Amino acid sequence: MEKICVAVRVRPPAPELSPENGSSLWKIEDNRISLHKSLDTPITTASYAFDHVFDESSTNASVYELLTKDIIHAAVEGFNGTAFAYGQTSSGKTFTMTGSETDPGIIRRSVRDVFERIHLISDREFLIRVSYMEIYNEEINDLLAVENQRLQIHEHLERGVFVAGLKEEIVSDADQILKLIDSGEVNRHFGETNMNVHSSRSHTIFRMVIESRGKDNNSSDAIRVSVLNLVDLAGSERIAKTGAGGVRLTEGKYINKSLMILGNVINKLSDSAKLRAHIPYRDSKLTRILQPALGGNAKTCIICTIAPEEHHIEESKGTLQFASRAKRITNCAQVNEILTDAALLKRQKLEIEELRMKLQGSHAEVLEQEIFKLSNQMLKYELECERLKTQLEEERRKQKEQEHCIKEQQTKIENLNNLVTNSDFKRNQSEDFISLRKTPNGQCNVNDNSDVPGTPCFKSASHSFVVSRSNNYSGLSDFSPMVNSLGDVADEDTWMKLNKGFVADLDKLQFTPAVKCQFTPAVKCQPTPLTTATTECLPENYKEVEDLKSQIELLNNEKEGLQVKFNEQVLLNNKLMEEMTELKQETLHIKAIPNRLSESFANCKDVYKDVTVTMQSLIADKESPTVKLLFGTTEITTSLLSTLETQFSMIIDGQKVGGSLDHPLSDQWETLRVSLKNTTTSLLSDAQAQDEFLNSHNKGQETSALEGEKLKSELSTIKKRYNKVEKELCLDKQLLEALRESHEKLLKEVQLLKEERDSLDIKLSQSTQRLRVTASDKENVLKDLNVEVKRRKEIEEEIKQISTAFATRHKSFVSFHSEIKSKMQKLTTRIP
Numbered sequence: 001m002e003k004i005c006v007a008v009r010v011r012p013p014a015p016e017l018s019p020e021n022g023s024s025l026w027k028i029e030d031n032r033i034s035l036h037k038s039l040d041t042p043i044t045t046a047s048y049a050f051d052h053v054f055d056e057s058s059t060n061a062s063v064y065e066l067l068t069k070d071i072i073h074a075a076v077e078g079f080n081g082t083a084f085a086y087g088q089t090s091s092g093k094t095f096t097m098t099g100s101e102t103d104p105g106i107i108r109r110s111v112r113d114v115f116e117r118i119h120l121i122s123d124r125e126f127l128i129r130v131s132y133m134e135i136y137n138e139e140i141n142d143l144l145a146v147e148n149q150r151l152q153i154h155e156h157l158e159r160g161v162f163v164a165g166l167k168e169e170i171v172s173d174a175d176q177i178l179k180l181i182d183s184g185e186v187n188r189h190f191g192e193t194n195m196n197v198h199s200s201r202s203h204t205i206f207r208m209v210i211e212s213r214g215k216d217n218n219s220s221d222a223i224r225v226s227v228l229n230l231v232d233l234a235g236s237e238r239i240a241k242t243g244a245g246g247v248r249l250t251e252g253k254y255i256n257k258s259l260m261i262l263g264n265v266i267n268k269l270s271d272s273a274k275l276r277a278h279i280p281y282r283d284s285k286l287t288r289i290l291q292p293a294l295g296g297n298a299k300t301c302i303i304c305t306i307a308p309e310e311h312h313i314e315e316s317k318g319t320l321q322f323a324s325r326a327k328r329i330t331n332c333a334q335v336n337e338i339l340t341d342a343a344l345l346k347r348q349k350l351e352i353e354e355l356r357m358k359l360q361g362s363h364a365e366v367l368e369q370e371i372f373k374l375s376n377q378m379l380k381y382e383l384e385c386e387r388l389k390t391q392l393e394e395e396r397r398k399q400k401e402q403e404h405c406i407k408e409q410q411t412k413i414e415n416l417n418n419l420v421t422n423s424d425f426k427r428n429q430s431e432d433f434i435s436l437r438k439t440p441n442g443q444c445n446v447n448d449n450s451d452v453p454g455t456p457c458f459k460s461a462s463h464s465f466v467v468s469r470s471n472n473y474s475g476l477s478d479f480s481p482m483v484n485s486l487g488d489v490a491d492e493d494t495w496m497k498l499n500k501g502f503v504a505d506l507d508k509l510q511f512t513p514a515v516k517c518q519f520t521p522a523v524k525c526q527p528t529p530l531t532t533a534t535t536e537c538l539p540e541n542y543k544e545v546e547d548l549k550s551q552i553e554l555l556n557n558e559k560e561g562l563q564v565k566f567n568e569q570v571l572l573n574n575k576l577m578e579e580m581t582e583l584k585q586e587t588l589h590i591k592a593i594p595n596r597l598s599e600s601f602a603n604c605k606d607v608y609k610d611v612t613v614t615m616q617s618l619i620a621d622k623e624s625p626t627v628k629l630l631f632g633t634t635e636i637t638t639s640l641l642s643t644l645e646t647q648f649s650m651i652i653d654g655q656k657v658g659g660s661l662d663h664p665l666s667d668q669w670e671t672l673r674v675s676l677k678n679t680t681t682s683l684l685s686d687a688q689a690q691d692e693f694l695n696s697h698n699k700g701q702e703t704s705a706l707e708g709e710k711l712k713s714e715l716s717t718i719k720k721r722y723n724k725v726e727k728e729l730c731l732d733k734q735l736l737e738a739l740r741e742s743h744e745k746l747l748k749e750v751q752l753l754k755e756e757r758d759s760l761d762i763k764l765s766q767s768t769q770r771l772r773v774t775a776s777d778k779e780n781v782l783k784d785l786n787v788e789v790k791r792r793k794e795i796e797e798e799i800k801q802i803s804t805a806f807a808t809r810h811k812s813f814v815s816f817h818s819e820i821k822s823k824m825q826k827l828t829t830r831i832p
């Protein structure tokens, strides 16, 4: 484990502002930077120490030499490496990473240094690939291929986190890379703000993948692959100071948000491991890409840049606090090797041979193997747990999708039900109307005097036929454009919190309402045209409506069946979760075993020491060969015991211990137990023989007899202790056996559960398929119904026209009738 290397660099004051207050308020002494009030009084609360502090006169060459060089060299050796610049806008990040013509920055120096280094390594051959990307407004663009925009991040078991579709150029010399960088720079987003005429509006990541292998083509040689990331972050900015508006404002908001997430990640990582909760790497593309550099397996350095001007003091303090927290982060860098099968085999053989040499003639090997086996088992459990966890999460996601799908179906069915109810109601109305219009013998009584001029009034109760819109429609969410929803990010308060190490509540910064509605307009915004229809049913359509109704009932039944299956699936998943918890507990038990073994072993060591001390005290002639042999044996055994103790502590600390896995567990324990017993018994019997010998020679001498008694009692105490240790060992063995059995049982159960889950998965997918078919059926039904409604409307229109024509004709008939009548009256009056 090694800490991230953190340095601070103060840029020279801007020419137009210099000298603002005579001299800088920041004082640098060795690797410490502190804020001084005027008259040179230091402010104690604002004093920070880092790995390096570079003052205004420092050059990129010195920064590279002291901070980055080692990481670049390590990258050539196979370690992942990352260097990035962090700081407020215009504080000198790009100057540090890219540099100027006279003083090239870290990126250019690294490129040259990598090739110089490679030329010095004569026994390996190298393959270098480079890529250059930027994260602009939370979208990844390829700077080496402009057509590659909005690239996605993916995760792979072996490759880790990677950007899909990013162009990687294979290069053979430094100049080629520098040309590529120049071409990439052209595509980078820069913009002018009040703070910086050439301000980076995106985070850029220049990446070199360095692969190497031995030149002699030895099959035992592994391929080393390391990734070197050189990152120039965009600077945090206060909108009031940058005077940003329009595009610049949007960019500023995205920049501040991603830096805030980076700050959150650093905060969480700087907490002690116990307090550390979930690290929110996934909250931004930047933190996802930098994940290996932050708490991962890379060698990392951060250069935090600050502006010396007095009006930037608050921002500079924020940057220094960020740097202080970053300093607490530890990474676990290791050479990244890809081993071929042959290389792996050869390497393991060598390791085994080495161990054998080390522990030759001792039983420690058995213990070693045991330890290795145990650590392997633990690793296996942990991997299994991780895998099950991922599966479970996937399962839950599927469930949610299913739930969502079922809800949608429910809404549709409810709409259809409404429609059918509505149609029934209208049908009743129609029937009432028709029965009103019919004479008792079934004939239409259109000439009924009570209804003259007799136009049928289908609209009489039209308002009661209007069905209200579904909730889905009326409940459209108000969504604002994405940019406005980011308002929280860019305001100054939030910015200040960011700089003071405040952990932002990211939920506030989510785009949920706007984005959700943008992505699901079909679901949210779909109107339900049928339910707004104001139509009436005619008798000839009853049957069709009845058919539709029964179809809908069928669909409802099917939906209920699916719901039941879904509930079953939820239950099963819960069960799986319980099993997982049990498995975890088992793993904890197993993890505790090395501790217990270590204790038993320490006891064993004590007993052995007691035995040897007693033996030595029993022997009068210190120069005898027995004594020499005893001393020799004691030394060897003690050193062996110490080695084993170290191995145990390594296991407990979670380090890897080499060994072979050939023997079964119980055999190893048995061998150890027997060998310990034999050794101790032989030592004891020797000691007893010595005891008897001494006794026989000192017979009659009272003092010696007493001494003999004392020694005897000591020996019996030792014997008792030995028996106790032996029992403990037996118990441990039993415990291990029991744990192994329960683990096997659990594995079987997990297998069964997995099979069950798979079969449920299949059922679920079948159900989903059926649901889809049902949905399309429903769609068809809806279409039919639409057609029907249209037809009814047309009929209604026709009836209206007929009624109007009838009314006109009736009117003309009435007027004709009255005309005739008046004519007849006139004629009648004329007739004498």
Ligand SMILES: Nc1ncnc2c1ncn2[C@@H]1O[C@H](COP(=O)(O)OP(=O)(O)OP(=O)(O)O)[C@@H](O)[C@H]1O
Binding pocket: 010, 011, 012, 056, 058, 087, 088, 089, 090, 091, 092, 093, 094, 095, 096, 196, 198, 199, 200, 201, 233, 234, 235, 236, 305
């Ligand atoms: N150490 C330095 N020596 C000389 N000039 C510097 C130094 N650091 C920065 N500058 C100058 O200060 C100005 C701002 O620097 P730079 O563009 O590197 O800032 P930045 O932090 O990358 O800003 P932004 O985040 O807006 O991109 C530039 O004109 C740069 O040349």
